[in-house]
Amino acid sequence: MSGNSTVGERLATIKHVVLVLSGKGGVGKSSCTVQLALSLANQGHKVGVLDIDLCGPSIPRMFGLEGQQIHQASAGWVPVYVDSEKRLGCMSIGFLLPSKDASVVWRGPKKNAMIKQFLGDVYWGDLDFLLIDTPPGTSDEHLAAVEYLQEWNPDGAVIVTTPQEVALSDVKKEINFCTKVGLPVLGLIDNMSGFVCPHCAECTNLFSTGGGEGLAKYMKIPFLGRAPIDPNLVMLLEQEDKTVVPNANDPNPDPDAEKKRTSSIVETYQHCELSKIFAAISKTLCEKLDSKH
Ligand SMILES: Nc1ncnc2c1ncn2[C@@H]1O[C@H](COP(=O)(O)OP(=O)(O)OP(=O)(O)O)[C@@H](O)[C@H]1O
């Protein structure tokens, strides 16, 4: 296949395409995309993450891939792989910018062209899942992705929210957007729902509880699960080297911790408390996708 394939041809080797949306910024959409990808990869799936948040790409940083470059092969752009087994690859405009602080100030048509190129020119090979991380709200990027994906017929969208009322009201707009463009809603994730104390593992609810689940019920969309705030996740995603996450509750610290410092985020994530929650969320998502086919 050449680098000039149509989106349909390019995505023909991908089983499921899922967009990740959020009504508001900062609710954890990119970190949920990263965690879904890591969980699916750890369950043995081949996964790609396409970051179309053109003005605020955070996926390279979260995967520890800042400064990496995209290579052009005869088949198209080669994704940047997170692990040596190439179970998890990603593509982001972040790899095309001259520095991590460079900003993208583009109008709609240029953004549309970039998204079309990402969807048509990246050589993903065989994938079980392509997760598309989008900007918050509903903007040019969403419309472009939905339009270009039309001939392929994506599986649908996962919506990420936090339990506050203000974030929940924006979720309704996302659901309406999906209905308007004919994108099935695969489910809702309630992120930052409570705080797990790193000392005693007690979960304290910071905001009202059950908001996301209640809204999912009310809007008749599936609820995929709730994920609490986990300080270890922030360390893992925000620090430059993706070292092993220390478990503060562990009375017998891991003697192999130093060795694991050199392992990729795919393995390191398994030491994060949230990995168990996202393993369950990704299994529920797989069941939803399987039941559609
Ligand atoms: N469950 C969580 N526990 C702890 N920290 C979290 C959790 N979810 C997200 N965060 C942190 O919150 C911050 C915002 O997350 P993220 O960048 O994923 O949000 P976003 O919705 O993609 O934002 P935007 O689209 O506006 O860039 C990040 O620093 C991330 O590490």
Ligand code: SF4
């Ligand atoms: S151990 Fe108990 S009191 Fe101390 S920070 Fe954790 S939840 Fe709060």
